[in-house]
Amino acid sequence: MLAFDTSGPWIAAALLCGGVLRGQSFAETTRGQTEGLMPQLEALLDGHGLGFRDLDLIGVGIGPGNFTGIRISVSAARGLALSLGVPAIGVSMFEVMRDPTGPGAHAQELVSIEAPRGQAYVQHFRYGVPQAAPELIDPEAPPEALRLPVNMRVTGWQAEAIARPFGAEAEPRLIEDIAPRIARLAQWRHDTLREAPERPAPLYLRPADAAPPSDPPPKILD
Template identity: 45%
Template sequence: MANDPIILAFDTSAAHVAVAVLRGDAVLASHAEPMARGQAEHLFPMIEQVLDAAGTPLNAVDRIGVGIGPGNFTGIRISVAAARGLALSLDRPAIGVSTFDAIRLEAPDVLAAVPAPRDMAHILRPGTDQAEMVPADTVPDAVLPPEAAQLAIAIARCAAQADPASAPAPAPMYLRPADAAPPRDAPPEIIP
């Protein structure tokens, strides 16, 4: 167990901040807080808190797992940017893990679903790799993501199983276009 890699994982793809530290199969520490806003300001303090609880310095982390969505656009960007920055600064691999992969970790053949706005759900049907958006009430038998702390643990376990040599840099998993629209007014003229 002492030679097992240490995995730091975190997720801000929904209304939460969740962090976990694993060594092999052992969960050294995990913590999650519900949070609709402010994930960017709370992510690194929570990472530090969880690493302290695990008795693990940041430079001892062997691999970083990060939730890439689907979910909240801003939340996904926060986690992915943090993971890529940590990976670069620590010279460690960062592995992006979709919420679908985290759901399917224990049961690979389930209909995985992630809640979406307006009573919709992002789903991934068994045997496919193309997600769909459907009304949530049309998939009552779908398996939803675990609570936030368990989601971070599942992300860490998926990252531990991944081959870092073949894993691309984490990138957001966006399944729908942004809700925001560009402004209609022309930008102001900048005078040198």
Template identity: 40%
Template sequence: MFDTSGPFVCAGSAFDGYSGGSVRDMPKGQAENLFPIIEQVLEARNWTLAEIDAVGVATGPGNFTGIRISVSAARGLGLALGVPVFGITQFELAYGQTPVPAGTLVSVPAPRDLAYIEGFGTNGCAGQPQIIDPAHPPKALQLSFGMSVHGHRAAEIATHSEASAHPSNYTPDPARMADIAVAKYLAATQFPPPPAPNYVKPPDAAPARDMPPLIVP
């Protein structure tokens, strides 16, 4: 199980009641260091890649390039080993368990002092992940009595509603990530579809402004 959606590499494993791993700050070099770190985490438990039963990977939201690195690595690893690959969102990691209860909105930090949010369940807060200003949450969230807001700046998001607030700040945790991956593995009745990146927002890179070269026939 691994996560490179931020300036870090978080890799964990779980087996027979154990869950743990390693977190390393890494603003650069994630692609080159991801598999060596995974192997080190496995070697610490005297395991090899061939003994993996399933792969878990954080799908975002977060850093665009980091998400691409981890999701593509997980899909390739699952294909090579013939094992299922389970995507885990930052919302699930921030909440701490899966499935997230219906009527819950989870918030995680986004660039420029904003927040990524996702609502779970069949009520007003359910829907696709989006990015908002926590200080001025959109009325379309339809947060009402009995709902709860968890995570980053939860109190601000819930201020003008009847929802309860449960502020918390999740930091990369290999044990939590491994436990959620195991929960998804145990609940599965068939191989899940390959995980897809959960970007929420497009990359900040702007298209090139230079005119393309003239091609002479």
């Protein structure tokens, strides 16, 4: 299976075969993701003697992150899935922040990722399944409504600050291996789902700070 992400200033990709990471690529870029994504994916596959027709699953990062970048990768994943006749599974950055070796672990976990202006986006997970929509908080003054039942765990950005008022366990974490995590999580979701997955869709948590670009966004295939 192939996984990729362009939700930040990068093009990240990973190739997973039989549950084993076979290869990955990462290119920092603030422009040109539309033109660079497919050649990078083709190069990764070709380097292992594979082509797109050899894939049985697509994993893609759905954000939150850069608006245009998310649209690029999600539309590419949906297009590939449609043309190849294989499933595509979207993986959020909240899921990426969790432990990929135990994706179904932890009964009461609050996952935090960095938001603009020193704030944090948080989402409640129970055994790897989201329990509520993400919300924006001040990590230095988390609202009491975030308190979870016993064995509360906070994972990710500013975990110690968020956990402190609740006496919760904290697991600070910064993510570097984005694409391999997406690959493993998409494979786990595929293996545990009892029905066909929903098509990936961008996860946007705030309006754009700038005016939209004059060029039309990539089309999301239905």
